[in-house]
Amino acid sequence: MITSTLPTIISFASEADSATWRLDIAADLNYFNGHFPEHPVLPGVTQLDWAIKLGCAHFGYNVNVATLEVLKFQQLMLPNTQVDLIVSHNAAKQKLTFAYSDGEKRFASGRIALNGANDPVAVSN
Template sequence: MSVNLAPFATQLCAHPWVDDACCGYAGVDIPGALLALNDEGIDALCRQGRQRVVDTLQAHVNAAGYTGSPFVWRLFDTMPTLVSPQQVDALLHAPLPRDTLPLDEQQHDGVWTLALRIPLDLIYFPGHFPQAPVLPGAVQVAWALDFAASLLGTPLRCHAMEALKFQQLLRPGDRADLTLRHDPIRHKLHFAYRYGDKAYSSGRLAWSAVG
């Protein structure tokens, strides 16, 4: 029998890491919560890792009288727009995301700039690394290739990587502007992740003229 989860959503909203909470079910009798973390919660996520954060939140729910199976958790910096319980359940049932969507994109003189926010709940973070989540360099390269393929028509795979620099860590909730420039003569894609004065990473991705 399903438990009334509304009181536990209210309890979660009272936690100092949480701005907003919405509870539902990820499956039959599998409860879960969508959480919008505030700055303090995002800082805890970056310093402690996802598992310790959700363990702390589970203990908070348990202290309010919850005695069922552990929650499924989905973490956001801003609560998604939700209009029905079915949407809540669908988000709880969905796998952790692998990608990010641009907040904005602009093109000037052939150079694309995409404004990104690194999702809190990327599937890569629990394994890279469990207590100090960092966006892997391989994912940064893959995102550059994926976005360039869509915007510039370049290949989804490169044959060589040149002048790669990973200067600062990209963490959950970080903002980054990804710039992409295609050099069709040399068959190369120039990419860089920056935000203001911060230079996160950059490099050139090359492929052969044939194939």
């Protein structure tokens, strides 16, 4: 897992097997530095890291990724935008499914297969 900080969380809502975070993708996030100077874009690895951290914390998993499945980056995530991160949980398969979107606009999605048992960890929203 990369060392990163989470963006500003504007709002949070959850149901039994899903959680939604509204995120503020501010232009001053360090992830935009050098990626790319003329046209800053939030790196896909950062988007993946946030989905893993928030999803694992909310559903009580230690961060221990086995594999990534059907990972797709559909549109560029630009500075000064707001997006929804939706993470769904499949406890039987120990998988998290995530999607970044803003209304009908989809930015990225995928599935995260986890190793190990569902261990309680601190949840920070």
